[in-house]
Amino acid sequence: MISLRLAITALLSGLFASTALAQSPIVIGASTPLTGPVSHYGQHARWGSELAVEEANAKGGINGRKIEIDFQDNRCNPAEAVKSVTQMLATKKYAAIFDGLCSSAALAIMPLAERAKVPFIIANASATSIAEKSGEGGNAWTFKVNPTDASMLDALVGWLDKEGKADSIAFLGEDTDYGRAGSGGFETALAKRGKKLAMADYSQKGAVDYTAALTKIKARKPGMVALYLIDADFQNGIKQWYTMGGGIPLTGRVLVEQVPKEILASGFIDGTISVQPYDVSVDTPANKEFVDRFTKKYSAPPMLISFESYETISILIDAMRRSGDASPDKIRDALTKTKYQSMLGPMLEFDNHNLVHNNAIVFGIKGGKVVILGMSKT
Amino acid sequence: MDLSFYAQLLLNGIVIGVIYALVAMGLSLIFGVLEIVNFAHGEFYMLASMLAYFLTAHWSFDYWTTIVVVTAVGLAVGYVLFEGLLLALRGEAFERSILLTMGLSMVLQNGAVFLFTTTPRMIETPLSYQNVQLGEVRLPVARLYALILGVAAFAALYLILHHTRLGKAMRGVAQNRAAAMMVGIDTRVVSRLAVAIGIGLSGLAGAALAPIYSVHPLMGFAFVFKAFAIIIIGGLGNVSGAAIAAVMLGVIESFAGGLLPLAMTDAVAFIAMIAVLLLRPQGLFGRGVRV
Numbered sequence: 001m002i003s004l005r006l007a008i009t010a011l012l013s014g015l016f017a018s019t020a021l022a023q024s025p026i027v028i029g030a031s032t033p034l035t036g037p038v039s040h041y042g043q044h045a046r047w048g049s050e051l052a053v054e055e056a057n058a059k060g061g062i063n064g065r066k067i068e069i070d071f072q073d074n075r076c077n078p079a080e081a082v083k084s085v086t087q088m089l090a091t092k093k094y095a096a097i098f099d100g101l102c103s104s105a106a107l108a109i110m111p112l113a114e115r116a117k118v119p120f121i122i123a124n125a126s127a128t129s130i131a132e133k134s135g136e137g138g139n140a141w142t143f144k145v146n147p148t149d150a151s152m153l154d155a156l157v158g159w160l161d162k163e164g165k166a167d168s169i170a171f172l173g174e175d176t177d178y179g180r181a182g183s184g185g186f187e188t189a190l191a192k193r194g195k196k197l198a199m200a201d202y203s204q205k206g207a208v209d210y211t212a213a214l215t216k217i218k219a220r221k222p223g224m225v226a227l228y229l230i231d232a233d234f235q236n237g238i239k240q241w242y243t244m245g246g247g248i249p250l251t252g253r254v255l256v257e258q259v260p261k262e263i264l265a266s267g268f269i270d271g272t273i274s275v276q277p278y279d280v281s282v283d284t285p286a287n288k289e290f291v292d293r294f295t296k297k298y299s300a301p302p303m304l305i306s307f308e309s310y311e312t313i314s315i316l317i318d319a320m321r322r323s324g325d326a327s328p329d330k331i332r333d334a335l336t337k338t339k340y341q342s343m344l345g346p347m348l349e350f351d352n353h354n355l356v357h358n359n360a361i362v363f364g365i366k367g368g369k370v371v372i373l374g375m376s377k378t
Numbered sequence: 379m380d381l382s383f384y385a386q387l388l389l390n391g392i393v394i395g396v397i398y399a400l401v402a403m404g405l406s407l408i409f410g411v412l413e414i415v416n417f418a419h420g421e422f423y424m425l426a427s428m429l430a431y432f433l434t435a436h437w438s439f440d441y442w443t444t445i446v447v448v449t450a451v452g453l454a455v456g457y458v459l460f461e462g463l464l465l466a467l468r469g470e471a472f473e474r475s476i477l478l479t480m481g482l483s484m485v486l487q488n489g490a491v492f493l494f495t496t497t498p499r500m501i502e503t504p505l506s507y508q509n510v511q512l513g514e515v516r517l518p519v520a521r522l523y524a525l526i527l528g529v530a531a532f533a534a535l536y537l538i539l540h541h542t543r544l545g546k547a548m549r550g551v552a553q554n555r556a557a558a559m560m561v562g563i564d565t566r567v568v569s570r571l572a573v574a575i576g577i578g579l580s581g582l583a584g585a586a587l588a589p590i591y592s593v594h595p596l597m598g599f600a601f602v603f604k605a606f607a608i609i610i611i612g613g614l615g616n617v618s619g620a621a622i623a624a625v626m627l628g629v630i631e632s633f634a635g636g637l638l639p640l641a642m643t644d645a646v647a648f649i650a651m652i653a654v655l656l657l658r659p660q661g662l663f664g665r666g667v668r669v
Binding site for chain 2: 035036037039040042043172175201202203204206207208209211212213215216219231232235236239242243244245258260261262263266
């Protein structure tokens with residue numbers, strides 16, 4: 001009798017355990033700036049990735065298991081990023097780690113993911129050194145979906161050179177890995193063509209007044225200005241450039257969606273030629289549908305960050321599906337075999353540096369409007 | 379570099395200095411009278427900018443009406459702040475005031491993030507984009523107005539402090555609270571007014587600067603951090619000293635940013651602060667007498 005009871009108990013507990021496993025969610029840990037100077041971008045990273053998770057769950061999740069994404073704040077600060085990811089990895093409940101958003105934060109997370117043997121997938125951080133340190137001979141657990149600064153700037157400088165506009169470029173960027181990678185990317189791409197930056201200067205992140213730096217740039221009379229500032233810093237920079245009568249077109253990664261409408265419409269930055277991994281106006285059916293879904297859900301159109309986060313999480317979920325049990329090592333193996341149809345057209349695969357080569361969009365501003373000049377594979 | 383380059387740097391420096399002064403004067407006044415370092419000062423400035431943004435962008439208030447309304451709201455908030463929170467600190471340890479104002483700062487900042495999100499906003503009125511031009515030198519109209527308002531606020535505060543009974547009472551409380559009480563000064567009324575004026579000044583700063591800088595819940599930090607350096611350089615609690623130090627710092631920073639790598643500008647402010655602390659611990663204009 002006792003052995004019968006034991007057998008039934010064992011059978012029931014086995015059933016409950018397997019049901020619980022089948023029903024336990026697969027959790028992705030995300031470290032992104034939810035507060036601090038670029039938290040607006042963190043918000044879009046969250047929106048884009050949550051939309052991808054929601055859509056995947058609506059299709060049944062992964063073998064019946066729901067997907068969850070747990071966001072921790074890193075304030076775009078490497079120390080905070082290390083703290084948030086260390087805490088996440090200590091719990092051992094995360095199947096993968098997502099993003100960091102800022103290059104400095106992503107670079108700080110990379111060794112943690114490698115030590116814990118958990119895939120770390122990057123959507124937004126653009127520093128070239130991330131790809132240089134990943135894949136063969138490097139960090140096998142880090143995967144980068146967005147293009148590097150170097151690859152985008154090489155495409156841009158090639159374009160500018162063809163039009164005879166690469167001879168005199170002044171650079172003003174934030175003093176972070178993002179800004180430094182921007183100037184480094186320009187210098188490398190220009191050096192390949194026997195040219196160099198006319199000047200480069202760096203401001204502290206979160207600075208509000210750029211009048212001194214812009215006065216200096218204006219006095220040097222460069223042909224183009226590369227402004228590597230983001231979010232509120234970019235808005236302040238572009239507004240001050242306008243009120244100072246800058247009158248020099250912009251280049252580099254110009255955040256057109258953050259240029260005040262009045263400045264854009266005035267034609268002040270006409271002649272600007274820029275490169276971005278994404279533009280909301282890209283004319284593909286998949287992108288149009290994405291823009292509609294995103295705008296309907298969040299009452300705001302997607303931006304670069306939301307697009308990159310959406311596609312990156314979709315790639316991760318695709319790898320989780322193919323991995324079988326969604327364990328970290330199998331997800332990593334599945335990621336290396338990714339074939340994912342991007343909204344921008346190309347079929348995405350990771351190269352031997354675990355880097356994807358999507359299209360970059362070269363665009364210009366003419367008559368106060370954004371005009372896509374072409375796409376260039378990064 | 380031609381003369382217009384240096385003239386532009388000088389003008390930029392004076393304007394940014396007056397902008398610093400707008401924020402620093404209120405901070406200095408509150409410290410002078412109450413001996414409280416208001417770590418939430420930046421958040422009051424941020425909330426004022428937010429209010430200015432909503433008044434202008436959503437209710438189509440004009441510039442001057444916005445200035446008046448936001449400053450008046452600032453005065454009222456200062457009154458409530460004193461009666462509701464700071465009064466409870468009377469006679470208590472300095473450390474408690476730091477903890478209280480830091481806590482208040484966090485509550486206000488995160489409350490604003492919750493209510494308004496961190497999306498940066500810009501006031502887009504014609505005023506935001508107009509400028510006055512003299513040869514090659516340009517001054518945006520919004521900055522010109524901020525300059526005028528800053529100078530007017532300083533002049534008004536100076537007159538109040540030095541030529542009215544109320545001002546004398548404030549200076550009396552600042553110099554010796556016990557003695558001021560013994561001669562019949564109502565220190566509660568004087569302190570309340572000092573806080574109201576201090577927060578009113580941050581309201582004025584927020585409204586005046588909203589058309590110039592991007593408005594978002596985390597904007598308070600940038601200026602207030604600098605304002606702390608300014609009130610130390612000017613002499614803790616010395617409002618005139620803070621104003622003069624602010625303009626000096628603005629000009630020095632502008633020339634440093636124009637002639638040296640930009641990263642040096644903040645270093646200049648804090649090197650100046652350290653130098654003053656070493657050579658003249660009471661500040662450049664500190665005479666042991668506050669306000």
